Amino acid sequence: MSGNYIPPLRDMQFVLHELLDMEGVLARHCADKAIDRETAHQVLDGAGRFCAEVLAPLNSVGDQHGCEYNAGDVKTAPGFREAFNRYASDGWSGLVCDVEDGGQGLPHIMGTVVSEMLASSNSAWSLYPKLSEGAYRCIRANGTDWQKDTFLTPLATGEWTGTMCLTEPHCGTDLGLLRTRAVPNVDGSFAITGTKIFISSGEHDLAPNIIHLVLARLPDAPAGVRGISLFIVPKFLLDDAGKLAARNGVQCGSLERKMGIHGNATCVMNFEAATGYLIGEAGKGLAAMFVMMNGARLGTGTQALGLSETAYQRALRYSQERLQSRSPATPASSTGPDPILSLPDVRRMLLTQRALVEGGRAFAYWLALQIDIHQHSADAQTSRDAEGLLALLTPVAKAFLSDNGVDVTSLGMQVHGGAGFITETGAEQLLRDARILPIYEGTNGVQANDLVGRKVLADEGLQIRRLLTIVRETATECLARDGSAESKVDDMGRAIAELCDDVEAATQFILDSAQLDPCQPGTSSAAYLRLIGHLMFAHFWARAALVATTKAADSFYAGKLVTAQFYFASLLPESRSLLPRIRLESSAVMNPLAFAA
Structure with missing residues (x-):
């Protein structure tokens, strides 16, 4: 390969x-x-x-x-x-x-x-x-x-492609402000008029037809998000036999100039009385679109995971091949430079990359498994339980994995040194491509507000408590193991139990303070989301360690165990620093004097 x-x-x-x-x-x-x-x-x-x-x-x-x-x-x-x-x-x-x-x-x-x-x-x-x-x-x-x-069928087979058209020049996250109009036609279709920006894959030469899903307003629609409907707007209209016919009134106005992902066409799309077909109920377009948006948020996390894996692979390979400096473990009598992989700080960066990549892989795959359980379980309660965990953790996966993706690709550049800043190694492209991910599908601040406002506050912490029950079971299992000095799984169990207590206390603080200060949830949300991200990584790294301890004679499992120990010793301690940030009073950021000059 x-x-x-x-x-x-x-x-x-x-x-x-x-x-x-x-x-x-x-x-x-x-x-x-x-x-x-x-x-x-x-x-x-x-x-x-x-x-x-x-x-x-x-x-x-x-x-x-x-x-x-x-x-x-x-x-x-x-x-x-x-x-x-x-x-x-x-x-x-x-x-x-x-x-x-x-x-x-x-x-x-x-x-x-x-x-x-x-x-x-x-x-x-x-x-x-x-x-x-x-x-x-x-x-x-x-x-x-x-x-x-x-x-x-054309979408499933790749005969046609699709897009998601939400953002407009004057409104990004606040879709209640969108102005694209949908006027009824006599045949039951609608004439869609407006401009959408930042549309990934909006126009290209890969397939003959592109199916745009477009949010727009009907003439009598109320203001705000409750007045938004969703429409299917194909690039080409179809004849009675389902074959491509006339070009529809939708066209790419320009391509965005951007920092990364140059190979994808990010388009300004102009709709001029384009024929569209209402999908779902009128006025409930955002709810219909959320099927696609939630998938896109999880997909963004997976995209970050993919870029992170490549950044780690390239950094590891470079560190093995680059001969420079001397390892502090090398005998003084030895001659010649050593691979930079032998340097402690390079190994720290690589282990950080590996811990974030492999922890993210376990988290992302587990969430995907919850989608399968939710959609296909014959047991209604099992399906609802999976749905609840998905709703709670989708913003965490999107934000935590994409923030980590920027960190991992940046570390990849750092391992390369000056060679990472030039194009030949490809390290800088990975960082440029990754930087959009914390912005995609609602910025990570929006994801944090979603986690706190629409999930934790909305159900008064019910799903968080369910999640803590699951994670505490992992802590109990770790503590029940005979904790040898080599595996340290009992130490991991104690760290997870302490982390669960911290999450529980932070959740209660948010629930209590939100009743007194409407700005407090937004002040606490970013740090709180990151805390939940660490909760999930700690859970999966401990479970990985539980498997690895019984097979540590195999180098694969030995490496897995070492990385788990590194995560708990070096990366998880960040969670303690998040607690004061969660409790930071909103007046510290909302004080009007901060930007009065």
């Missing part, structure tokens, strides 16, 4: 089978989505080859070449179209789509694993098919029979 990216299949298999017991969980709760190890490994092997051999070599090409704009048309970088055609023809575009729509019908967790590899090998390219998958899910959940019959 290409040296640019080597799919971490061994660690993926460890998470799927030894940490999460994917095969057993799906068999018990989602029989129609059950998958055996052999089939799962075949999927991983095939996706890994495609990503390493086809996509990874195109990553720098997309970054350097970008997309070409010409009077509304967009041409993608050399090789992108051929890679997309192969991706679709090999069946990857429909991996988790329903069989009846031409998909493979595999569980969502397998789609997440493949998504990680796509993002690792070519993050910009990966956005084209992933947005199509989101449009598929949205229409599947909300569309009429005609809409499903018309649009699902």
